[in-house]
Amino acid sequence: MLPNWYHNMLACHACTLRATCSGVVGGDGPTPATYMLIGEAPGAEEDKSVIPFTGRAGSELDYFLSLAVIERSEVFVTNSARCFPPSSRHPRTPKPNEVATCRQWLLKELEWVQPKVVILLGAIAINNMLPGTKLTQHGVPYWQEGIAYVPMYHP
Numbered sequence: 001m002l003p004n005w006y007h008n009m010l011a012c013h014a015c016t017l018r019a020t021c022s023g024v025v026g027g028d029g030p031t032p033a034t035y036m037l038i039g040e041a042p043g044a045e046e047d048k049s050v051i052p053f054t055g056r057a058g059s060e061l062d063y064f065l066s067l068a069v070i071e072r073s074e075v076f077v078t079n080s081a082r083c084f085p086p087s088s089r090h091p092r093t094p095k096p097n098e099v100a101t102c103r104q105w106l107l108k109e110l111e112w113v114q115p116k117v118v119i120l121l122g123a124i125a126i127n128n129m130l131p132g133t134k135l136t137q138h139g140v141p142y143w144q145e146g147i148a149y150v151p152m153y154h155p
Contacts, residue, residue: 005108009082015101017083017094023050027078027109035075036115037061038106038125040154041094047084053077060155076113080106080128099128118147122154 010024018024025042028051037053045055053061062072081094082102106128110118120126126135130142130149141148 003108003112005105009105009108012082012102012105015083015098017081017085017098020086021083022047024082025050025052025079025084026082026105027076027113028052029076029113030074031076031112032114033074033076034116035070035119036110036113036117037075037077037119037121038129039077039079039121040124041079041081042084044084046079052079057155064155076109076115078106078109080124094124099124103128115147117141118149120149120151122152124154126151 006026009026012018012024021042025046029036039053039057042052043055043057045057046052049055061077065072065075080099080102082105083098085092085094085098118129120129126133130144130151133142135151138151138153141150143149
């Protein structure tokens with residue numbers, strides 16, 4: 001069952017991205033979950049399906065999870081920004097104010113999912129969850145409040 005705030009997130013129009021996307025892309029997966037994966041923003045396929053990590057991104061995720069012997073059904077997936085950030089040629093990186101607007105939803109998801117491990121894909125997710133942290137190596141966990149945050153490169 002979805003929490004009440006989740007419906008508010010899906011109805012969010014707090015930033016300009018909402019006017020240009022098909023819909024708000026909320027997180028997807030089991031709750032609670034041991035693993036939570038946070039990406040940058042929905043891509044074109046995610047915008048169409050309104051489900052995170054579908055299409056090519058989902059296929060790549062499934063491949064890398066299989067290498068780690070983790071079933072996709074065990075992972076809650078979400079993004080730092082909730083709406084597709086289009087541009088004239090390719091999707092653009094979400095702007096800091098767009099990520100900041102969506103942060104409230106990400107923090108609510110974090111509380112709802114109660115992960116033990118949060119995998120941060122790329123600089124947007126890393127800076128969003130570990131602000132001010134100077135990374136020395138990707139893949140080395142940072143511990144905060146009993147959660148291992150693992151910074152990784154964006155695929």
